[in-house]
Amino acid sequence: MKLTRRDALAMGLGATVVAMLPMRLSAAADDAIMAYTGGAEAGEGDITLTAPEIAENGNTVPIGVAAPGAVEIMVLALANPSPDVALFKFGPAAGAQAAKTRIRLAGTQDVVAIAKMPDGSFIKTSQSVKVTIGGCGG
Amino acid sequence: MRKTLIATGLAAICLAGPALADPADMPLVIEGQEMISTVKAPDYIPGLDTAYSGWLFRSEETQALEIDDFENPGMPAVDYGLELWTTADGSEGKSCADCHGDISEMAGVRTTMPKVNEDGQLWAMENYINDCRVNRMGAEPWKWTKSPEMLGMTAAIGLQSRGMPMNVAVDGAAAPFWKQGEELYYTRVGQLDMSCANCHEDNYGNYIRADHLSQGQINGFPTYRLKWGGLGSIHRRFKGCMKNIRAEPYKPGGPEFLALELYVASRGNGLSVETPAVRN
Amino acid sequence: MATGVKPRVKVPKTAAAGDVITIKTLISHKMESGNRKDKDGNKIPRSIINRFTCDFNGTSVIDMTMYPAISTNPYVEFQAKVDASGEFKFTWYDDDGDIYEAAKSISVS
Numbered sequence: 001m002k003l004t005r006r007d008a009l010a011m012g013l014g015a016t017v018v019a020m021l022p023m024r025l026s027a028a029a030d031d032a033i034m035a036y037t038g039g040a041e042a043g044e045g046d047i048t049l050t051a052p053e054i055a056e057n058g059n060t061v062p063i064g065v066a067a068p069g070a071v072e073i074m075v076l077a078l079a080n081p082s083p084d085v086a087l088f089k090f091g092p093a094a095g096a097q098a099a100k101t102r103i104r105l106a107g108t109q110d111v112v113a114i115a116k117m118p119d120g121s122f123i124k125t126s127q128s129v130k131v132t133i134g135g136c137g138g
Numbered sequence: 139m140r141k142t143l144i145a146t147g148l149a150a151i152c153l154a155g156p157a158l159a160d161p162a163d164m165p166l167v168i169e170g171q172e173m174i175s176t177v178k179a180p181d182y183i184p185g186l187d188t189a190y191s192g193w194l195f196r197s198e199e200t201q202a203l204e205i206d207d208f209e210n211p212g213m214p215a216v217d218y219g220l221e222l223w224t225t226a227d228g229s230e231g232k233s234c235a236d237c238h239g240d241i242s243e244m245a246g247v248r249t250t251m252p253k254v255n256e257d258g259q260l261w262a263m264e265n266y267i268n269d270c271r272v273n274r275m276g277a278e279p280w281k282w283t284k285s286p287e288m289l290g291m292t293a294a295i296g297l298q299s300r301g302m303p304m305n306v307a308v309d310g311a312a313a314p315f316w317k318q319g320e321e322l323y324y325t326r327v328g329q330l331d332m333s334c335a336n337c338h339e340d341n342y343g344n345y346i347r348a349d350h351l352s353q354g355q356i357n358g359f360p361t362y363r364l365k366w367g368g369l370g371s372i373h374r375r376f377k378g379c380m381k382n383i384r385a386e387p388y389k390p391g392g393p394e395f396l397a398l399e400l401y402v403a404s405r406g407n408g409l410s411v412e413t414p415a416v417r418n
Numbered sequence: 419m420a421t422g423v424k425p426r427v428k429v430p431k432t433a434a435a436g437d438v439i440t441i442k443t444l445i446s447h448k449m450e451s452g453n454r455k456d457k458d459g460n461k462i463p464r465s466i467i468n469r470f471t472c473d474f475n476g477t478s479v480i481d482m483t484m485y486p487a488i489s490t491n492p493y494v495e496f497q498a499k500v501d502a503s504g505e506f507k508f509t510w511y512d513d514d515g516d517i518y519e520a521a522k523s524i525s526v527s
Contacts, residue, residue: 056197056418057364060211060489077487081453085487088496091478095438095497099480102489104451132348208428214446217424286422286450367448367490 001044032083033114036074037122042114045123047073049113050100058105058131066098067115067123073097074116079109166193168205168412171301177408182308189406192352192417195343200364204416212293212362212414215286215369219294222287228277234291237274241298248299248411252400254311260396261285263292264371282391283374293369296413303410304357306403314335319401322394328385334402349418354379355406356399358415369414372399423447425507429522433500437526441472441479442495445510445518451486467492467518469490475504500526 033042050064065073065088075085090097097115105111108131114124150386166173175193179186193201223241226233238244261269267288268279274367280288280407308316326333337346338354345351360369376398380387387396420526422469428442452464466486479498498506503526510518 024463051198052197054197056200059367060364062199062202080487081451082486084485086485087483089481089483091473091480093474093477093500094481095479095499097483098497100493100495101482102493104487104489116354135513207446208426208442209493211444211493214424214444214491216425217426303507 029078029110029112032078033112033124034097034115036076037116040120040122042122042124043072044125045115045117047123047125049075049111049125049127051111051127051129053128054130054132055105056132058107060102061105061129061131062100062102063111064098064100065113065115066096067113067117068097069117070097070115071118072116073099074114076110076112076114077101077103077105077109080104080106085111105129107131111133135137139405146357154412162264164194164201166191166201166205166410166412168300169207173301173410173412174303174408175410177303180308180404180407183405186353187333189355189405189409190342190353191357191409191412192355193358193412193415195350195352196357196416196418200418203362204412210362210416212360212369212416213292213359215362216293216297216414217290218286219290219292222291223294227273228275230274230276232275234270237270239296243296244295246299248296248413249302249305252396253307254315258311260312260315260393260400262275262372262391262396262399263295264288264391267291267295270308283371289360289369289371292371293414296360296411299411300413301410303408304403304406306400308400308404308407312400314395315400316404317406318394319397319399322398323401328380329381330385332383334379334398344377353404353405354402355409356402357406357409358412358417360413361415361417364418365418372402423510423512423516423518425508425510425518425520427506427520427522429506429524432525432527435501435526436499438497438499439524440495441498441506442493443470443472443508443520444491444493445470446491447510447512449484449486449488449490449492453486465510465513467510470494470511471509472496472498473507474498474500475502482493500524502526 006091018116047067055061067073072087072089074087076083077085086101088099110126110128112124112126114122116122166175175191177189179189193204207213223234254258255261264282270280271277323334337351342353356372359372362369365392373395376395377387377390423446425445430439433439447467450465454462456462468484470482470484480496481495484492501520506522508520518522
């Protein structure tokens, strides 16, 4: 793949993002985050992602996100067939920029939450969720 | 590979898990109603000292889904059952409500199922429902497993008994069926050559790969299983278990599963009905 | 047309002006992801609820885009700020064009 200057610039930023995350991400994971932020860096900030450490079943994993003051929060599951999970946009009548839902995880992976702030900047957080393969199905 | 498994026995695939937390620390309270989730096992079940609800073996997140009727993902199916209860169906133009009144009149029914009917046959709730449909409503019978109508109805009726202790009869006319069920429970089958007891009596509390083994109680059926992404019946679960040990499963609604349902229900006599329960 | 799709919503009946309340919603929907295959090995096409919105007296509370990674029977819990009595309107948009709605009133003192 021939790199354009834009690509190189994006990947340069990507490297910074990777350095800031606690776990190493693949290039595809970077792409997923970049696809949402449009190439902008996502820093640390007041954003919380609540997810179980071990999910009893990958079908139904309860998660929660919160980012006070955010315009919207994007949730990604980096190793799913497609990383997009949910995009929460908060309106004027929202009591908090927070939401809970239940998601599908194809296997053990990082779940990432990225919030877009009113000034156009992004903050993010992530958590690794272990998804078990049961011994008995039935 | 299979011979190795049989030869090595369950030790190969069962890992000792964390000791079961003191059930007294984990009361199961659903919508403000306290459930009996731990009870002394009946005398006729010498293999168990204490009967534990399957709820106690699940992760915190899964447990949380059962204690609130709004969060319980099995409830939309109950809504459907409640709707069916008052909807006329069949040539006679009757609904369940026309004969039975409000569904709350069904309180207690789930606790005695399956039971021996007037003609000496062992019947589960599904049999009673279809008997009404065919013989009194002039309607088509519902399929035993995976029928949204049957599942919704058995869940809605089961819910009316939630909190009440299971109380199936094991003596009198039920005795021969119960004996048959007991024999099935302890008979090894399939390529993995395992019986129900190998996991659910000998190894509950341990892990089989990543599953925390329960006693295999059925007081919460039909149950919303996360794996199924929906409600499922007792016989569906039995069938799945048999397939897991590479055995030819018995037929849902057939005599073997009915006898097994009676026996397994009796192993949990005293536990509260939790229908619709949430499991993994 | 998706069958058997039923929404349920839980909203407090009353609140004080300025309160932040919790709203829970659930809709029974298979959420066919498009990743599963049928017995013959053919991909079962995607068919999901792709968007959920909640308005209070016409003002947006939340607008959620759902992707196939949202579980069967989508559950969404969120907060709303109420300053006056009124009505919450909930809307779910299905891939197949169907729209499911629910509404709940709240009395605010």
